[in-house]
Amino acid sequence: MGTDHGVLKNSKNELESSVLLSSRMHSVLRQYFGYTAFRPLQEEIIRDVLDRKDVFVLMPTGGGKSICYQLPSLLMDGVTVVVSPLISLMKDQVDGLEANGIAAACMNSTQSVRERRDVKTAFLENRLKVLYIAPERLMMPGTFAFLKKGKVSLFAIDEAHCISEWGHDFRPEYRKLKLLRDSKNGFPDVPVIALTATATERVKKDIISQLGLDIDPEKGPYIASFNRSNLYYEVRPKKDTFSEITEYLLRHRGEAGIIYCQSRNNVETLTRKLNIAGFRALPYHAGLSDAERARNQEMFIKDDVDIIVATIAFGMGIDKSNVRFVIHYDLPRNLESYYQETGRGGRDGGPCECILFFSRGDRFKIEYFIAQKTNEKEKDISLVQLRQMVAYCEGNKCRRQTLMEYFGEELSIPCGNCDTCLRPKNTFDGTAAAIKLIACVQELNQRFGTNYVIDVLTGSKNKKIRQHRHEKLKAHGSGKEFTKEQWRSLASEILNTGLLEVSGAQYPVLKLNAMSRKILNGSESVELVCPDGFIPETEGNPTQPAPEGKIPGKEKAGK
Structure with missing residues (x-):
């Protein structure tokens, strides 16, 4: 009893x-934060942090990651040290915390000796609750020894995907963060929370391993849903792009938006053209001075300017809730970047339209830059990621389902809020075309890439084909009903839907799989999207698209 x-x-x-x-x-x-309720997972995460447990948080942009370490810092005795990769982001976060009455500071290379001394004094006197520090500064000789003189209650590793070679923004200095757990020189008894908005299963495991996180096996990592249902996704062909963008912007006058470009030159050129066309737009890229970047960012956040034209240097941790459109003028290098950049829209829960302009020319540009890398492993990873990005653009499947699958989440039904759901493309019975492509790959002993296979199918007698005596193959010239460009579209879809495999990153060759063999022996049929300029010569018409639904750039209902 x-x-x-x-x-x-x-x-x-x-x-x-x-x-x-x-x-x-x-x-x-x-x-301190002005909210009456926690967002999903926040309360459970904060409880674990307060229980001094290691925590891994995978939460999409706008999901409220910062509160997961900022709030517990106010309930713990000591200082929360936040490792953050961008100096501009640190300043924004510190300003935001101080505005809320939370004692915060940062240590970085832009500060004067006196400023750094003041921050160190505040830390040692336990007058701070949150201290932001760049990984390079944290790893400098003497920083660990200095931190040991004060009281560190928690290490928060923001943008934790930077630690993984498989992440979209790998930074070698992040790899050294594992020294935090070193039993002799590190802080083995201080809990660590690692946070990121984008990580595949592979990246997640790498982060946990690299940081030596002791994750509670019963709870596991905290993973919020990647489904941002208020975002509309669309991919458009990159033709007459400036005209399309200006037409779109005219219909969205007064709305805030971000236009992403891959290069500084494209940012400057596009900004200039938009200004001449009468739009309030400012540039943002690493080539501008710190002061100019900060000014442009501030004007955008305060609604003094509607449009920011930026490279990927813009947006990490930007807290602007009313972004109504995110346009990708150039192809992103991978799906993680694309997801993170589009995630900067609609953070207030309101609608945001995400439009990506795609051309194969952009793909070749990125492949050229990847080829300049000296690290072979990095090169291979980048090429695989680019291939996945292109598959997303060329696919005919629900965009949201494709994104969710990439991050290991399942969306059981199409979303109804992307271009492929609202305007499915014309399709035809592509079984015969698939058989020809697969048979050609087989006859070539699965040793060649897409372009070579297409050359054989269309009957080319170029030097390489004659050298290999492949003009004598049965498959040679068997696919002349399609142009080379049409075959490229068909081959992309056949690969994207897993009917053939690609092996090798730098020198990709086509390989048969179980589905390929089922198609060859006639036990599977294939429906493919009609490539541009192709009208099927079969009875009846191709499958027609649904009535036109919501297309960004068209007049909205009720206007």
Whole structure:
């Protein structure tokens, strides 16, 4: 009886303690952050942090990652040290915290000796709750020793995907963060929270391994849904792009938006053209001075200017809730970047239209830059990621389903809020075309890439084909009903849907798989999208698209 009474008493104490903690957390949330309720997963994450557990958080842009370490810093004795990769981001975060009455500071290379000394004094006197620091500064000789003189309650690793070679923004200095857990020189008893908005399963495991996180096996990593249902996704062909953009912007006058370009030159050129056309746009890229970047960013955040034209240097941690469109003027290098950049729209829950202009020419430009890399492993990873990005653009499947699958999440039905859902493309029975392509790959002993296979199918007698005596193959010239460009579209779809495999990153060759063999032996049929300029010579018409739905750039209903 006494034992039962003791268990009940302990249980009651735990419950009271839990209720009291919840009350304190909600009080701090209201007082310092102005919210009355937590977003999904935030409360559970904060409880684990306060229990001094290691935590991994995968939460999409706008999901409220920062509160997961900022709020507990106010309930712990000591300082939360936040490792952040961008100096501009640090300043924004510190300004935001100080505006909310939270003692915060940062240490970076732009500060004067006196400024750094003041920050160090505040840290040692335990007058700070949050200290932001760049990974390079953290790893400098003497920084660990300095931090050991104060009281560090938590390390928060922001943008944690930077630690993984498989992440879209790998930074070698992040790899050294594993020294935080070193039993002799590090901080083995200080808990670590690692946070990122974009990570595949492979990247997630790499982050946990590299940082030596001791994750609670019962709870595992915290992974929020990647489904941002208020974002509309569309891919358009990159033709007469400037004209399309200006038409779109005219219909969205007064709305805030971001236009991403791959190069500084494209940013400057596009900004200039938009200004001449009468739009309020400012540039943002690494070539501008710190002061000019900060000024342009501030004007955009405060709605003094509608449009920011930027390279990927813009946006990490930018807290602007009312971005109504995100346009990609150039092809992003990978799906993680694309997802993170589009995720800067609609953070207030309102609609945001994400339009990507795609051309194969952009793909070749990125392949050229990848070829300049000296690290072979990095080169291979970048090429695989680019191939996945191109597959997204060329696919005929629900865009959201494709994105969710990439991040390991399943969306059971098409979203109804992307171009492929609202305007499916014309299709035809492509079984015969698929058989010809697969048979040609087989006859070539699965040793060549897409362009060579297409040359054989279309009957080319170029030097390479004659050298290999491939003009004598049965498949040679068997696909003349399609142009080379049409075959490229068909081959892309056949690869994207897994009917053939690609092997090798730098020198990709086509390979047969189980589905390829089923198609060859006639046990599977294939429906393919009609390539540009192709009208099927079969009875009846191709499958027609649904009536035109919501297309960004068209007049909206009720206007």
